[in-house]
Amino acid sequence: MHSKTALSLALGIFFAASALAQQVTLPLPRLLTVMPMGGQAGTNVEVTITGENIEDVTELTFSSPKIAAKPVAGTTNKFTVSIAADVPVGVYDARVMSRLGVSSVRAFSVNKLPEVTRTKANNTVETAMALPVGTICNATMTKRAVDFYSFQGVKDKAVAIDCAAVGIDSRLTPVLILADSKGGDLKVNRTGGIIEFTPPADGTYLIKVSDLTYQGGERHFYRLALQNSPAQPQPQTATVSSMSWPPEGLAATAPAKETEPNNKDAQKITLPCDIAGAFYPAADVDTFEFTAKKGETWWVEVASERLGLNTDPFVLVQQAKDGKFADVAELYDIAPPMKVTSNGYSYDGPPYDAGSPDVMGKFEVKEDGIYRLQVRDLFGGTRTDPNNIYRLIVRQATPDFSLAAWAVHMTLRNGDRASLSKPMALRQGDSRAFEVAVQRRDGFDGEIDITMENLPPGVSAAGLKIGKGKPYGHLILTASSDAKRGFSLAKIVGKATINGAVVARPVRVASMEWPVKDAKGEIPSPRLMADVPVSMTDSEQAPVTIALAENKIFEAKAGETLKIPLKLTWRNEFNGTSIKVKAYGEGFSAIKEFDIPIKAATHELVLNLAELKIAPGDYTFALQSLGICKYSYNPAAVPLAEAEQKKAEQLLAAAAAEAKKIAATDAEAAKKAAEKQKQAEAAMTAASTRMKSVTTAANPTDTVEILISEPIRVSVKPATVTTASK
Template identity: 85%
Template structure:
């Protein structure tokens, strides 16, 4: 019971802190921390979790079925996690099932190395924690301090120090220093990379870890790996989550390994590596200021597409490609620029401030390259690839994959829950798991990265949904950058969970092509992006839940479940049915629309509490061509929301029980106070414990009552999907 109410108190405190202002979106369950943040394959580890809006937890689940969890008896925030011995090294998503459904995810890492957890302060040379080589330590950053670790180095034996943080959902920006036994700095890394070190002598060495701005706390966690490195290859890195930019990598059909490796030296024109097109080359931006040059012949009229994958592999790189024609006049070589290829543009204009909708707070673009060059005449050409960030960095881990191909039209897709256009002063960028309330409809933006000139329309669909949940895709129109996915839980939907599959389908060169849609989410619920930059990433899968413990504040649905028909150029009336479950501020809600062709609908008002409403659409003004369409209405509303009011009578009953126990304990202590000193001492201790329990129950009662008080909450309101078939206009007499 105590663990349960600990989480309720967290939610209550958050509610109370925002009571003076409008709350942005209805509360959703969020898993905040899992400590330790991973484990060794083949072991069982006890983890402690924290969350918000996550009372009544029934399960801790992972995106890999080889990782399972069982609750620790008598608690709700501790689990024993078993990791099968054959679980691959990687980062997996952890989430909990709670009263409101499936939570947001938190990274959980699996490795083959033995793991330890720092259990006491280590903020000085004298208190440095001993860390054996070949070990991973899980820890949280100490605020305004440096964490010290000591290891025994052997002369000439290469070791790698890797502090995983940003790649495992941590808010820590790590600074890692390798020092001598007295704390004198030998090597420093402030960019989150690996320290590659060969001890000059046997002895004790120190690793110092701190946050860049000396912040600390349970959300600034890290995994410090110390391991030997055999041979001369790149130092090993711990696995990490994928950024949203990775949604467009790899290209469809790309082999796991490149056909060719770059061969150094190839920096100077005379050293250019001879290749033929098409090509698939693996290389590295190494050493510092590396410029890899490749030479080939091409014929007039050819068009070649160039793609570089590096940043999308999870690296802090910015590839650049320069293509030049080599000409020779009177024995003198000259170079003529043919193409400069830079970043992959985001499909949508990205937010300029990280949180509000002058664009989404998700960037599906990349510093990688995907562009083309056209050959104007037969001849010899050179292609240079370099890292614009690589002038001073010398890291063999900064690899790339260079592909030069003829056009292979294709597409990649990603989706995220729609955020709202916020007023000045609001700074929210929230993680929004697919945890639906009964009667709720939610919209997801689905963006496309088009490859090699593909501009066809894409149908969006979703499968494997819980009972009572349906999905409708609002297609991505020809040449457009995005569409929508509309997810609806019926008003009578029962509690359920599934792993959904979102996909996009199009026809390319006469063949039907289907690709998965990668789901993205914020790593953290950022309530004030003015002080913190939101950090989105791709999720491992698509968990979907529906909860019947609460219902949506408003359900908007077509009055009839049918396809509405009209002729092009006519007026179409769509009767709507509205179910209001909460009070709303104002006198009406303003309504627009999502969906190709219908997004230009002129905004209109629906009066509050109206049970029905006729939406009248002017198909002529919208210039809707004949065809079949699906769209949805969308609005913003401010409702009076109460968080978990069912918890109030439970807390009240517990408070009364605790009060009665305290009264009984006080009476017993008074009764035996003068009879038996030893018994009186035990009775006094029992009374003290009962008084503490009563105080805790009173505080819990106050917290859940505050949380259950009506709070102005701004929510995105989406209608159930509406299907329309527009027929060709009737022929006029003149045309006959």
């Protein structure tokens, strides 16, 4: 089990006894669907949203200021979205502001093509929905069925068919089939790519869409694009693996291109180089030849999977000897900086993989001579797709780094595993921990300082330094106990000194596409977010706040014992008699686990700096634990629902009395009165259902929560050198 990210579950046996009856982490707002899930630039589109823990929604916003939304009057889940004409084609993040703050994000696609939304079933050849060429259709997959679309093909005029799903947050694994007018299969694509088709004759052709395992429902949505060929694939969200691409300062397009045929007859190049190529046709091996001198070291990077493609690049370097080429180096995948979960639910690492099947490595030239570099896709033996492109860079060492952050996750000893989207939505007195992983480039191994800017009032952040050569650090986000409701788009930055100069690199934030309550049955699917939305809510408070008794920097000399008084504010009932506490932070993560009694108002943290081997310097760390607290969801809604129910009862009684009074006097009036009574009965049923729902939610529930302290700052001074020691 990963020592820092798994949160030290020595108390797991205690948790296991009640695990089946508890929820994991406090509820956070999550936006689940936006339908339709995109629109044409320069148009308005009405969307319907669904989610969980998103009551009292006040606004729907996007990661582009050129996409705006207004609520549809008289509704609680509909918005009119206005997309400016100059919004570039792409995928943008949508999120809502609710009682608990900003929600998790959902992809919203913008294109230049006209768009339609399927509104009725089309699960047979006879009910196929007609789709004009040059159109995108938004739809949700029908469970245990196939969706049919028809179009009019023109002889020798090629079309491109593309079903976007995986790259737009859908849970659909699309199977795309091009068929004749009777439904006979002509071309099949099960890998999410484009089907290129040139009709042999004028006529009607069919497109069939299904899920690989015939799943369906509102979370299995897709955007089916039918265009004239050639066409680019629809845009996608960024994978977590793409956090290391592109290198800083790289041109948007490569200055050189591979030229076929270059499988056997090598393409001559000079180093350094930056070349655009494609794994095309099937089993393509692109070969580049160059001269190199003894003592040179060249770093090789290939990007393809990080461009959003289902590829696995491999590089082989060879040297010419005696008329033949001998292998010098094999360059494979980019290793993840942190060991990731091995099977999706065992917590032997986080559920976020910042590694990639792409290539980043080096080879050293031992002798002057002629060398060859071969690039191939290990998945490309049978695939012929010109869209499977790559970017090859060969350079001398350019030390640098890339960063990505994600909320700390947890598991329970009994194997229950939740991988939940965790938006940066804070409660009063809340502290949240985020892991910050680094991909180091070309030998860089220096320290990295993490900072966060542009936070809502009452919210602060402390970056826990990534140590020399270390793969990750932490970021602690803290809300004061009296902070007011607020929202901002923040910025996280990592700074390091490289070759004597301070460089700053952005930190991208990753989140789960869907809240996975039990990852034994569903593999979590994370991605990078487009920006860093942060919110503060004053509707709830954190179950406990672990703070400093004095807000100051604590000072001590190296080798001394440092005592730090803590102040604890307990707001919820907790199970057990104590919480077990460890620490995050370079140098201080070795603090031995200790107990803090439940309900203790104070605690003294004693640090043996000699035992911890803390060198002189300035440090920031935070304490971390797990606890099971009693949590009531939105209890303020109960009296409101009760009042609504009483009002409905009164209206129903009045309507029933009126209907009874005029029943025998006027047939027309009696009919209207009966209809009014029927409406009142429906309102009463709805009010009773809501009352039951909010009452159930407000009942205290055992909730396992990650408990993080406010950041603790320590300045360690050099030890005093005595005359005797000299």
